[in-house]
Amino acid sequence: MIQRILAAALLPLATGAVLAAGEGEPNEGGASRVLYPGEDRLANVRQLTFGGENAEAYFSSDGDELIFQSTRGDRQCDAIYRMDADGSNVRQVSSGEGATTCSFIAPDDKAIIYASTHLGGPECPPKPDMSQGYVWPLYASYDIFRADPDGSNRVRLTDTPGYDAEGVYSPQGDKIVFTSVRSGDLELYLMNPDGTGVEQLTDVPGYDGGAFFSRDGEWIVWRASRPEGEALADYKALLAEGLVRPSKLEIFIMNLEDREPIQLTDNGAANFGPYWHPDGEHVIFVSNMDDPKGRDFDLYLIDVETRELERVTHFPGFDGFPMFSYDGSKLVFASNRNNAVRGETNVFIADWVW
Template sequence: MVERHRIFRVTVIAVLLSILPAASATALRPQSSGRNLSPQSTVLSPESLSEPHLANIRQLTAGGKNAEAYFSHDGRKLIFQSTNNWTTGESATWPLSSDEQLGCYQIYVMDLELGRTRLVSTGVGGTTCGYFFPGDRRVLYSSTHLAGLHCPPKPKREGRYRWALDDYDIFSVRVDGQQIQRLTTTKGYDAEATVSPDGKTVVFTSVRDGDLDIYTMHLDGTHVQRLTHEIGYDGGAFFSPDNRRIVYRASYPRDPAEIEQYKSLLARNLVEPSQLEIFVMNADGTDKRQVTANGASNFAPFFHPDGRHIIFSSNVDGRGRSFHLYLIRDDGSRLERVTFSGTFNSFPMFSPDGKQLVWVSDRSATKPGEFNLFLADWIP
C-alpha cells in the first residue's frame, strides 16, 4: 500500500510539473472562446467554512489543462500555460473556454481587467514556466521550439511515471510575442525560470553540469552562477520579496541504490522524483535550510509578500490521495491547510500586494484531467 501511494504521488505531481509534452503541435490560429462573460460573473463560493483564507473565488478558464499562472508586477495581468488554443488576438473573453486541444503547453498573457488573452510563445514546440519581468513589458519562458516544431515525445512508461528532461531553452519576449531573445545556449534542460522582484536576476534549473541544479544569471543570460551542488533534483525556485532569499523544492536520493538509479535515469534525460521537500537559501546559495520534512510530495512554493510565510502544494494529508495548498512559516512552523475543495490544488502565487491568490485546481472540473485557473481574495 505504501508503494502504491508513492507511485500515485509521482504520477499526480508529474501531471502538473509543467513538463507534459504530447505527440505533436501545429502553429496556432486565432480562436474565439465563444463566450462573453465578465470576470465578475464567475464568482464561486469557498468550500463551506473550511477555506476561510479565500473569498470571491473566480474561475478564469474552463476546460483543458491550464497551469502555472503568475501575476504581473502591477497585478493586472497573468501569464500562464495551457494546452488549449485560446487565441492569438484579443477576441477571447473569460472564463476562457476552448475545445481545441494542443499537443503541449503554450504561453499566454491574460488581462484581468479587460478579460482578454494573448499568445506570447511561438505556438510550436513545447513551452513551460512563463514569468513577467519588472515593468511588465517583457516576459520569459522556456521552449523546445529550436529543437523541433513538434511536441517532445513522452517517455516510455516503465512502471513509475518518469519526467523527461527535454531540450528546453529560456527565452525573453515582449508581451505581444515580438522580439524574442534566447537567454540560454547550453544543450539540454534549462527551464523553471523566474525573475527577482528587483528585476536584476533570473533563477532557473539546468542540467548543464551533469545534475539538476539551481542557477542564477543576469537578464541577458550572462554571469551564470550555480547555487546548489547536492546530488538530486533542485528546482521550482522563487525569490523572496526582498530579493535576499530563494525558496525551492528538492528531491534527493537517500541511499547508494537510489543514487545509482537517479544517475542512470539522468543519463537518459529522465527523472523520477518521489518525495519532494521545501527548502530556503540565500540568494547566493548559502545557508540552505529545510522547511518541510514530512516525507510527502511538497512543491510549488511561493513567498507571501510579508517574507515570513510560504504557500505551497502538498499531499501530506492523505499521502497521495489529493494535493492541497498549505501555508507555513519560513522556519517550518505553524503549518496550516488552505484548500479543501477538489483533489488537486497547486501552483499558488500571491499578488504583489498580497490581497489576491491565483492557483490551479480541478475543482468544478467537468471531466477527469481538467485543470483550471482560479483567483480569490486573500483573507489573512
C-alpha cells in the same frame, strides 16, 4: 517545470503532476463549486479558465495581468498565454512551435521569459515512457527565452546542452533564477536578465527546481529531492534518460548572501510549487502529505521561523501552483475543482484573508 511544477511545466515537471495526481470529479448538473469547507483563507474565488490543461499562472507586478501555460484546442502540449486578471483578453504569446513551460513577466512589464523546445523541432516532444513508473520528462531541447510583452522579438538566453527551464525574475528585475542540468545534475542557477553572469547556487545530488524569489529579492524558495542509496542510483539512472521521478520532494529556502540551504519541510511527501508571501515570513506550497494514496494535492502555508503549518485548500483532488500578488491581497492557483470534464485543470483567483 513540475514546477515551474511543480510541478508542471510543469508540462515537463508540473502539469504532468497535476493531471496524474488529482483528476478530480467532473462537475455534474452545472452547479458551480469553487470554494470548499475549511478554505477560510480564500474569499471571492473566481474561475478564470474553462477547459483544457491550464497551470502556472503568475501575476504581473501590478496584479493586472497573468501569464500562464495551457494545452487547449488541437494542441498536444503547452503554449504560453497572457490574460487580464479577471480572465478576459486571453492571447497567445509563444509561437505555437514545440512545448513551452515556466513563463514569467518582468517586473517592469517590458519583457517575458519562458522555456521552449522549438529549436529542437516544431512538433510537441514525445511523452515519457511510464513503464518505469510515474516520471517527468526533462527535454534536452528546453532553453529559456526572453521576448517582448506580446511575444515578439524572442531572444535565446541559455545555450548549454541539456535541460534549461523554470526561470523567474527577481522582484527587482536584476536576476533570473532557473534550473539546469549543465553540471550533470539538476541544480539552481542565477543569471542576469540578458543571460550573462551565470552562477551556480546548489550542488547536492538530487533535483533542485521551481525556485522563486522573496519580495525583497534576498531569499529564494524551491523544491528539492535528496535521494540516498538505491534512491540515488534510481535518480541518476533516470536522469541519464532525461527523466525524473517526483514522488519525494521537500521545500528549501536560501538567503542569497550566505547561500546556505535551509530545509522547511521533512515529511517524505511530494511537496512543490512554493511561493513567498510578501511579508517574507510565510511560504505557500503544494503537498499530498495528508493523503496516504498520494493523489490529493492541497495548498499549505508554513511559517519559515516556527514551521507552523496550516492547510489552505480542501478540494479532494489537485490544487497547485499558487502565487501571491505582489501586494499579498490576491492568490492565483490551478485546480481540478469545478471540472466540466475529468482531468481538466483551470486557473482560479481569490482574495487572500489574513
